[in-house]
Amino acid sequence: VLTLGDISQQLGLSLRGGAAELPISGLATLRGAKPGELSFFSNRHYLKQLGDTRASAVIVAEEFAGEFSGAVLISPTPYLSYAKASSLFDDRPVPVAGIHPTAWVDPTARLADDVKIGPHCAVGPECSLDSGVSLGAGTVLGAGSRIGRGSRLDARVTLCDGVEVGFACHIQSGAVLGSDGFGYAPEESGWVKIHQLGTVKLGDRVHIGANTCIDRGALGDTVIGNGVIIDNLVQIAHNVHIGENTAIAACCAIAGSTTIGSGCTIAGAVGIIGHLQIVDNVHVTAMSLITHSITVPGSYSSGTQMGETHEWRKNAVRFSQLDKIYKRLRELERAERR
Amino acid sequence: VLTLGDISQQLGLSLRGGAAELPISGLATLRGAKPGELSFFSNRHYLKQLGDTRASAVIVAEEFAGEFSGAVLISPTPYLSYAKASSLFDDRPVPVAGIHPTAWVDPTARLADDVKIGPHCAVGPECSLDSGVSLGAGTVLGAGSRIGRGSRLDARVTLCDGVEVGFACHIQSGAVLGSDGFGYAPEESGWVKIHQLGTVKLGDRVHIGANTCIDRGALGDTVIGNGVIIDNLVQIAHNVHIGENTAIAACCAIAGSTTIGSGCTIAGAVGIIGHLQIVDNVHVTAMSLITHSITVPGSYSSGTQMGETHEWRKNAVRFSQLDKIYKRLRELERAERR
């Protein structure tokens, strides 16, 4: 069992108002915490909850430490300290070392001694798995795919042929990396497939959510930079490049050959059309459609505000008349000036 | 072969104008039905089709029974009766009892005698499967996951560690329950992962569509109420709570820590941002973005109406000038009043 002293030491935070020997049974929100648990205060919106919490200890900034009567761990960045504390309380089972007897590994694959390969995995020819790599049950690696040190693929992930994954990456269940991009040329009789000759290259410390798809490049590669985090059910099309530490929330769709800078945050269900250039430090609000390149850092949006359907519909009808409405306004202005 | 009398009896509907011995070969729409088939009439928009159908029998409300010349099954709720009838005509193969020889089951898992486990399933340590549970081919259960009586998981489902499923649930192929929520704290050098310490808890009679993702809670759990139905490719983020019998159509994205009441219907491709409270009996129209908590039951929307692109673009340009247009209007009003 962890004590408050252990946590203080491991997070490098000073402890005040409580015994180092106090056992801490878990981590919880201010409102959900029970005695014996540790919580954190990172948003002054919840100041009242800080006073009311039943937690035995709270991670808190110096300036708010007086608002809580129990033990405090003083942190200049309580949310970050909470993130680090969360790893101390993660008791989920870790993958078992070794190759499960039901897995199939091509004899030409090169595996570090300590890889962990789950039930019913299929590791193709010429794959390369570095030290500490783990594959969840049912994961499939195409020929020649390469995975760096300590990267973890959960259950039922697909890496298609030749996909490259850096070190300390995490790819969640159902994700598909290296599927064929959506490239076709029209011919009289229908669509002719453009074979996708590139691959997908993930940097280091990249996180990919469940059922997300990243297509291989048509010519050249699809490239995901170091430290990029991508949520569930995201589509990344062929030849997209994403800069370091950019975050992409669930259900976004990034079309082909678009380049996104580093340090961007793309909220959920955003669409970005193809062949755009987006600079560093751009933020896009939820469900916006980005149709032009962005050259200036900042926040961008599209769409309308929500409303009660009956009211909204009246406004939506007017939207369809907006150009005509504008022209009537202009006419009035001319009349006024006469 | 089912007869009209069988159907009448099993659905508890009175039969009129036809022989109980009449064999019924199948169920069809009014327009698609062939002689020998049963249809239903539930939308007066199709009244003409009721007169014209070649069906041998129709499920119909008393007031419309005279509009069809053949046999009728009288129902106060014909659409509901059709739903119940559909189960009588479902001849798809049912999973075979027993554990397939290619499946892998951890010796510490607790399985009822009559579970059905398909080829290449992987059942982790300490899992618990109640009576009548069936797992389709390639389904993976993480350590400690629990599935209630009679629940059915189709092929290639993933339950991550510790996920709990009630009784009589149905989870379709490719769904992932219990993936890590998208929680990270920013640090100078990039994102620090927040370990997701909660799990996913499904109530009873919950239906989950293909390739849908439900993330585990960060602190506390993600909770899906009894009788909730969720379509394909839906994203449910960490710590979302969904009330009883709420229906969520395909491709919706519900962001973290949002609570949705019971009896809501969320149409397809809707986005709901995080940390909102939505009361019972709220309805959201397709592809709307919900950005604020909803305290009053009713129907809500966002977006614009569709149009021919050339016309739409002219209006969309005016949208981008709308605040300026408004101010010009106000100026004119002032001039008028002078």
Next chain:
Amino acid sequence: VLTLGDISQQLGLSLRGGAAELPISGLATLRGAKPGELSFFSNRHYLKQLGDTRASAVIVAEEFAGEFSGAVLISPTPYLSYAKASSLFDDRPVPVAGIHPTAWVDPTARLADDVKIGPHCAVGPECSLDSGVSLGAGTVLGAGSRIGRGSRLDARVTLCDGVEVGFACHIQSGAVLGSDGFGYAPEESGWVKIHQLGTVKLGDRVHIGANTCIDRGALGDTVIGNGVIIDNLVQIAHNVHIGENTAIAACCAIAGSTTIGSGCTIAGAVGIIGHLQIVDNVHVTAMSLITHSITVPGSYSSGTQMGETHEWRKNAVRFSQLDKIYKRLRELERAERR
């Protein structure tokens, strides 16, 4: 190694200004090409790149052939010729003939002699696989599913019971065909499932992207025409019909019983509501919502333009007042006329 002469011959294009013996090591964009590589010029926007490219040969239309100093392959349709050339340079490993020892095939399945079945596949009872069919690792075929000559399913695909696939189709990893449609009837106590009695029928030369879902029909089938191409993470609901050679980009959601004509192009993240009729040769721009049937070929859109969030918000607020703004305008017009 391919020579320029080989390529000229296989694509049926005349070679000018270069030696037929010249070995060609790969295909690249004008800007990315290195000496020894072949490129193509299909968009006059990149005319400067044609002059500057380091490629040893370029596929180009007659009228632009003079703009490049090296070898040219003259094509009336350079983009189409590039598509055809791409197949010559695709050196990804092809599936190995035979049934992998870890696959499970029901003894009642009918397999052509030359099918290729990967590791941990599960082929259900009464399935039928024609000559040249290949299944990637972990693919699951439900009872009675049928796959035509030369069709390729990648890793971890699911065909549910009775799904039919034509010849020369390609289905990518994680796709689910034949999942239950989202059909329920409301009852006092909750939702009653409508059993989905139809199936999914794919024509010939259909391409389906990764993690895409196509639901089986409720009554009658979901039908995808010959030559249709569908990208990743697309939702096709029950009883949708899609006409020949229609293209649907990633993350679209097509609701139930909608019919889409042939030769349509639906851009990414588009929603189309249920029970609509859309004629041939309709084009929909990205992230539009189609709420009405379309009877006239052309291009259709919805939504607003993007903007910097601060400016956009001011306009979005005015959108919510649009009907009132319109009425104030009308009032002014009346005053003006007086």
